[in-house]
Amino acid sequence: MNAIQSRLDIMKPSYMEEASAKRRENILSELQKKAAQAIVNVFETGRPRGDYGKVTYHPKDPGQLTYGRSHTTLASGNLYLLVRDYCAAPDAVFGPNLYIYMDRLANRDRSLNFDERLKALLGEAGQDPVMRDSQDRFFDRVYWEPSLISANNIHITSALGISVIYDSRVHGSWQRLRDLTTDHMGNPSQVGEKAWIQAYVRRRRDWLAQHSNALLRKTVYRMESFQSLMDQGQWNLELPFMVRGVRIDASMLLDAPVRVSAQEPEAARVLRLHTPALCGDDVLRLQEALCRAGHTVAVDGVFGPETARAVQAFQKASGRLKVDGIVGPATRAALGFDD
Template identity: 35%
Template sequence: MITAPQKKKVIQVVNVMETGTPEGRYDQISIFADGKNGSRQITYGRSQATEQGNLKNIIERYVAAGGKYADKFIHYLPLIGKKPLVDDAEFKRLLKVSAREDPAMRDAQDETFDILYYAPALHFFQDEGFTLPLSLLVIYDSYIHSGCVPPFLRARFPEMTPARGGDEKAWISAYLKVRQHWLGNHSKKILRPTVYRTKSYLKAIQQDNWMLDKPLLANGVTVA
C-alpha cells in the first residue's frame, strides 16, 4: 500500500522533472512546437498541461470553482484547444497571475493532475500487481510525460508485470531502459533531452531506493 508520504514524494519528484522544484511552479508557462503537425502550443502549470491537451480541463475547474479571474477566463473556454492561444498575451498573463494570486487555480491544477494522471497511474500500478513506491514513480512519470505506459514500449521487452507472473524490479528496469532508448532517439528532437527522467530513475534503482526512503536526485535536484 502506498502511504501518503510516499505519494507526496512521487508527486514532488515528478514536479521537479516538469518544472524544476518539488513544490511545482504553478505559474510556469513554456512554449514548445510539440502540438499537432509540429504546431507551437502553451504548456502550463505544476505538471505542464498542454494547450491542445488538458489545459482546458484546468480552466474549466477554475471557472466552476468561482476563481478570482473566472470571469476573464470564461470567453477563452470555447477557444482552448480549438484556436491557438500561444501568442495571446492576455491569456498568458491570466494564466500566470491566477496561479500566483489565487489558491483556486493551484487547487484546480492539483485536482486535474490527480484525477487525469495520478489516479490512472495508480490503477495501472495496482491492477498489474506492483507494490513498490519507485515503481509507482516510474509509472506516474510515464502517465504525466506520455499519457500512459505505451503498449508499443511494453512490447519491446519480454518481462511480465507481477500480476502476470513477472518480477516487479525486472519489469521496471526493463521498461526504463526501453523508454530511455525511445526518448533518446525520438523523431521529435525536443523529446530527446528528456532522458534525464529515465536516467534519474535508473540511478535510484542502482541505489536500491525502491521504497523512496532515501533522497532521490531528480535531474540535479535532491528530493529528500
C-alpha cells in the same frame, strides 16, 4: 512468450468494483505519494512542489501550450478541463477573465499558443490559492489516480514503480511503451516488478533518445534519473534523495528543465458532446466500455446525447468522478479502455 496473451493479461475490462479493489493494493504513505509526484515536478518545473504559474510553448512540442504544476497541455484537451474546474470555483479571482477562453480551449484552438493575454492570465492565476487547489485536485484526478489504476492492472506496487508510471502518464505515451516492454519480456507478474520496471525504463530511454523530435531526445534525463534511483535501491523512495541535483526531503514536501510532451499525434481525445458530433474508433471503444460496465448505449461510434447520458450515469455511479459527461483521462482510466 505469447506476446498477444501477455498484453491481454493486462488489458482486461476494468469495472468499478475491480478498480476499487485494485486501488487498495497500492497503499503508499502520504509522503511516498508526495515524493513520487515531486520527482515528476522536478522534471517539469525544476521544483519538487511544482510551479503552478508556469506557462510554456515551443513550436516543436506536440502538446502545444503547457501549464501548471505538473504540465498539462492544450493539445490533449486537459488544459480546458483544468481551466473549467478553476472557473467553476466560487472564489476564483481570475475566473471571469479566463472564462472567455473556454470555447477556444475546448476546441484546442492552436492560435492560443500565441495569445499573450491568456499566458499572462494563466501565470497570474498560478498565484491564486484557488487555482493551486484546483491544480492539486486536477492532477490527482487526471494523472495520479489513473496511474494507480495502471499500476494495479499490471501489479506494480512500489513507490518508485508507481512514480515511473505517473511520469509516463504526465509526459505521454505510457500505453505504447508499456505494451512494447510487455511484448518483449512478458508482464510484471511473470518476470517480477523490479525487472519489468528496469526494462521499461531502458526501453523508454532508448525510445526518447532516438525520437524524431529533437526536443524529446533531450528528455532522456527523466529515465536516467529513475535509473539512478533504482541503482541506489530507492524502490520505497525513502527520504531524502536527489533528483537532477535537487534535494527532496520531508520538510520540503510538507510545508528549467526541458518541458515537452511525449504525446503522440494520435493521443487520446477528450470526448464530449460537440457540434458536429465527435465520431471515430475512440468513441466506439468508449461505447463498448460503457456497455461492459452495464450501461445501455448504441455502439455506433457517434458521441451523441445518449452516449453523454451514459457517461454521466457511469461517472455518478463511480462516486469519485466529476459528473459532467466529459471523457478525459480519469473517466477513460476508470472505464478501462485506455489500459
